[in-house]
Amino acid sequence: MGRAPCCDKANVKRGPWAPEEDAKLKAYIEQHGTGGNWIALPPKIGLNRCGKSCRLRWLNYLRPNIKHGGFSEEEDHIICSLYISIGSRWSIIAAQLPGRTDNDIKNYWNTRLKKKLLGKQRKDHQKQARRGGGPKQEGKSDESGNLGVIGEGGSRSTYWPEPAMPVYSTSRPDHHVHDDPASTNRLLLMPGGRSSNDSNPSHQSPFIPPSPVPLPQLYDDSAGLMNPLVSNTSISEALQGPHRFADEIDEIFHFNPVKLEGLDCFYGAGGIVDEHHGNTTSESMNWSAVGPLIHPNAVTSYQGMQQCLFEEPVHLGMQ
DNA sequence: AATTGCGCCAACCGCTACTAG
DNA sequence: GCTAGTAGCGGTTGGCGCAAT
Numbered sequence: 043m044g045r046a047p048c049c050d051k052a053n054v055k056r057g058p059w060a061p062e063e064d065a066k067l068k069a070y071i072e073q074h075g076t077g078g079n080w081i082a083l084p085p086k087i088g089l090n091r092c093g094k095s096c097r098l099r100w101l102n103y104l105r106p107n108i109k110h111g112g113f114s115e116e117e118d119h120i121i122c123s124l125y126i127s128i129g130s131r132w133s134i135i136a137a138q139l140p141g142r143t144d145n146d147i148k149n150y151w152n153t154r155l156k157k158k159l160l161g162k163q164r165k166d167h168q169k170q171a172r173r174g175g176g177p178k179q180e181g182k183s184d185e186s187g188n189l190g191v192i193g194e195g196g197s198r199s200t201y202w203p204e205p206a207m208p209v210y211s212t213s214r215p216d217h218h219v220h221d222d223p224a225s226t227n228r229l230l231l232m233p234g235g236r237s238s239n240d241s242n243p244s245h246q247s248p249f250i251p252p253s254p255v256p257l258p259q260l261y262d263d264s265a266g267l268m269n270p271l272v273s274n275t276s277i278s279e280a281l282q283g284p285h286r287f288a289d290e291i292d293e294i295f296h297f298n299p300v301k302l303e304g305l306d307c308f309y310g311a312g313g314i315v316d317e318h319h320g321n322t323t324s325e326s327m328n329w330s331a332v333g334p335l336i337h338p339n340a341v342t343s344y345q346g347m348q349q350c351l352f353e354e355p356v357h358l359g360m361q
Numbered sequence: 362a363a364t365t366g367c368g369c370c371a372a373c374c375g376c377t378a379c380t381a382g
Numbered sequence: 383g384c385t386a387g388t389a390g391c392g393g394t395t396g397g398c399g400c401a402a403t
Contacts, residue, residue, distance in 0.1 A: 058371070058397085081388065097389075098372065110370095133391060148392075149370055157368095 055090045059099055063089055067096055068104045076100075102143045109141035113150055121147060121155060 070087045077083065081093035089096065102108070113121075117139055124135045130151075132144035139147065 056373075079388075092373090093388085094374095094390095095372075101390095102371075130392065144391075145371075152393095153369055 053090070054084075054092045054095070056092075056095070059103075063091065064099070064104060067100060071100060071104075098145075102145045107141050108143065110146065117142070118155065121151060122159075125151065 066087050066089055067083075070083070076097075077086075079093075080097040083089075083093055083096050084091045091099075120138055121135055124131075124138060128134060130148070132148045136142050136144040136147050
């Protein structure tokens, strides 16, 4: 037996909002606030809308200081940095961009940023392949020069450990953080995060970066997690997590052969041949020893993305 | 001029988390 | 501790407008 629906779907208006509806909702909320109960709001205003719909309309469109479109390069930086770090946590990402809504950012990522990234990556990869300096090209290339998926069937190069790499708590190497609800909870310790116990609004997220975010600096081996958001769990979940982020980001970045200066330890000299696929990987590195460090693919991917999107080298300054 | 394809974005849906009784 | 109601989130869909054919 399911829960009762929040409204009678047959009898509420759906679809685009009329200007009069917008005006009614805006006027009421500006005067009285939401009253903490969206479901009760529409009848009060005389709107034949679902409370959820009113909430969405207010948050995404009517709320003061909402910005639409025209994302700046800096915003691109932040969105990409955060996506790399935490995946599709749009509400958290939106919290770092004043005036932007999660819906806006989600749409922007899905429709533009992701494509921008993919298109550029493929172009660069193609260029490199032509020079003969890049990884051996095994994918198909169509007439227009677009690369197909490289090495479909297991030959593509990936730094992805498989299966899921073990993730350990920094302070307790024996402790598998996936089993630790507190670790998972730390993921959400962000302004606006629903699990946040910190109601102090002055607790500004450490995530507002000098753009771009130097990802590896988010970790402090001695003190454990510097940034509660980017816990080992989050890296693991973001990269391998429930939304197939790993696959997506892997697809985006497997075209990018760039590695980071000073991070050779992640890859080994020249990489390690993957027994299963014959690929060069970092699979056999000791992840439990590296524990607090960021997943190498994310690091590689991050710099690749910076180059790809913004065409400027980014030195992550990792010692 | 008509049709088709595609990109963009607002809105919806379904689920989980939270909270009050 | 349990249950029901609500808020919030992220994924998905549908419609509109523009460009290509």
